[in-house]
Amino acid sequence: MNLFRYLGRLFYTFLLDLGGVFVMAIGVLKSLPSQFRHGKLLSDQMLLMGVNSLPLILLTSIFSGAVSSWQAAYQFQGYVPLRYLGTAVSKAIFIELSPVLTALVVAGRVGAAIAAELGTMRVTEQIDAMETLAIDPVGYLVTPRVISGMIMLPILIVFADIIAILGAAAVAIFFVDVEPETFFNGMKMFFEVSDVTSGMMKAVVFGGLIAILGCFHGFKAHGGAEGVGIATTRAVVTASVLVLVSDFVMATLLFSV
Amino acid sequence: MIRIEDIHISFENKAVLRGVDLEVRDGEVMVILGASGCGKSVLLKHIIGLLSPDSGKVFVNGTEITSLPKHELYRVRRSFGMLFQSAALFDSMTVYENVSLGLTEHTSASETEKREIVASKLELVGLSGTEDMYPAELSGGMRKRVGLARAICMDPAIVLYDEPTTGLDPVIADTINELILRLQERLKITSIAVTHDMRSAFKIADRMAMLSEGKIRFVGTPDEISASQDPLVVEFLSHR
Numbered sequence: 259m260n261l262f263r264y265l266g267r268l269f270y271t272f273l274l275d276l277g278g279v280f281v282m283a284i285g286v287l288k289s290l291p292s293q294f295r296h297g298k299l300l301s302d303q304m305l306l307m308g309v310n311s312l313p314l315i316l317l318t319s320i321f322s323g324a325v326s327s328w329q330a331a332y333q334f335q336g337y338v339p340l341r342y343l344g345t346a347v348s349k350a351i352f353i354e355l356s357p358v359l360t361a362l363v364v365a366g367r368v369g370a371a372i373a374a375e376l377g378t379m380r381v382t383e384q385i386d387a388m389e390t391l392a393i394d395p396v397g398y399l400v401t402p403r404v405i406s407g408m409i410m411l412p413i414l415i416v417f418a419d420i421i422a423i424l425g426a427a428a429v430a431i432f433f434v435d436v437e438p439e440t441f442f443n444g445m446k447m448f449f450e451v452s453d454v455t456s457g458m459m460k461a462v463v464f465g466g467l468i469a470i471l472g473c474f475h476g477f478k479a480h481g482g483a484e485g486v487g488i489a490t491t492r493a494v495v496t497a498s499v500l501v502l503v504s505d506f507v508m509a510t511l512l513f514s515v
Numbered sequence: 516m517i518r519i520e521d522i523h524i525s526f527e528n529k530a531v532l533r534g535v536d537l538e539v540r541d542g543e544v545m546v547i548l549g550a551s552g553c554g555k556s557v558l559l560k561h562i563i564g565l566l567s568p569d570s571g572k573v574f575v576n577g578t579e580i581t582s583l584p585k586h587e588l589y590r591v592r593r594s595f596g597m598l599f600q601s602a603a604l605f606d607s608m609t610v611y612e613n614v615s616l617g618l619t620e621h622t623s624a625s626e627t628e629k630r631e632i633v634a635s636k637l638e639l640v641g642l643s644g645t646e647d648m649y650p651a652e653l654s655g656g657m658r659k660r661v662g663l664a665r666a667i668c669m670d671p672a673i674v675l676y677d678e679p680t681t682g683l684d685p686v687i688a689d690t691i692n693e694l695i696l697r698l699q700e701r702l703k704i705t706s707i708a709v710t711h712d713m714r715s716a717f718k719i720a721d722r723m724a725m726l727s728e729g730k731i732r733f734v735g736t737p738d739e740i741s742a743s744q745d746p747l748v749v750e751f752l753s754h755r
Binding site for chain 2: 295378379382383384386387388389390391392393394398
């Protein structure tokens with residue numbers, strides 16, 4: 259009985275949160291026209307979410323490219339010629355690895371930072387203070403973050419794609435003894451621009467999700483430092499889960515089998 | 516004039532306000548007294564529309580604000596300023612940016628005009644020259660005064676003070692009291708302060724209201740409240 263009550267309560271909270279995120283998203287849409295006045299807020303957020311995340315993204319990308327090259331070479335042994343190594347690795351990087359891994363890293367770095375910052379503002383009444391100044395906190399705090407998330411994540415993914423391919427090529431050339439020409443010819447063989455663009459389209463959705471979930475949980479924070487900690491954890495967990503769920507949904511829409 | 520009619524609100528099934536009625540006249544300093552946790556700040560947040568009551572109404576200059584759409588509520592809020600208990604300064608902004616935020620968002624004032632206005636408000640609260648400092652560099656009393664400068668930057672008709680002297684030493688608390696009175700004198704604003712600091716209350720109040728068990732127990736001038744025979748009021752005043 260208690261289990262049912264617990265599950266019911268969990269489902270009820272989920273529905274409430276879903277409604278809350280939806281209402282916030284409507285608020286973001288409504289406040290879009292006012293963003294022309296907030297150019298500096300937007301550029302600050304783009305710097306924070308994009309430029310400052312770049313070193314971490316480059317570091318994770320080089321290793322994700324490298325390991326995918328190594329694993330593919332290992333799986334190909336005796337079954338698939340290594341001239342297809344570049345093909346398999348680049349497809350995996352452009353379509354899945356780069357967008358999803360980058361989004362998960364950004365969810366951990368940026369989503370947590372947003373929830374902690376806005377959560378602190380909530381529990382120290384700074385968001386209430388903004389309301390008393392007749393300033394819409396969604397337009398002022400949430401919208402610039404959501405827009406910059408949707409713009410900067412695709413850009414980060416372009417860098418991540420390039421660095422991951424270089425990492426994969428380095429492993430293929432120096433550790434698997436594949437000629438550079440063979441690797442890059444394999445990559446070109448089945449390359450389609452839509453591989454890259456589909457990854458970037460997903461990134462737009464991931465960026466928006468990470469930012470709005472960070473903002474939503476930050477706005478909901480209560481009860482001091484502990485509340486901010488809980489909000490931060492929830493922001494990262496829900497963003498990570500939703501990145502993976504939405505990735506699956508978009509894969510079924512973008513790539514029909 | 517502000518009129519509060521039969522406000523009820525509960526949080527997680529705990530009734531905090533159970534039918535509050537109160538009237539605040541133009542230009543007066545109304546102090547709302549009550550023990551810690553009795554709902555004073557909750558009442559204050561209803562007056563500026565930060566909280567919506569479960570039932571009841573709040574009228575600000577004849578406009579009922581509890582049912583207003585957001586943009587209309589924001590229009591009414593522009594006639595308010597509010598000083599928070601913790602000052603609630605924006606951490607990431609300088610003193611100048613904190614105080615001028617309302618001007619930046621709601622007026623077309625040039626940078627020079629904004630600088631002048633902010634400088635005059637900071638002078639009023641005795642903090643000239645602090646424009647480039649960040650909240651983290653300020654003491655508790657200075658933060659409250661910057662919060663006050665921010666609250667009055669748009670020349671509001673009504674200023675709300677949430678525990679303006681709590682957590683301050685007596686000298687700084689007196690400075691804040693003097694500031695409230697000076698603002699009252701110079702700007703003729705309506706002020707509502709919630710506090711449990713009796714010394715401060717008697718210093719600034721034109722009238723006082725005592726909140727107890729979710730209702731207004733007593734309203735009157737400081738002299739009237741001093742003469743009250745209500746045991747709860749007498750008990751509360753005995754700690755003056």
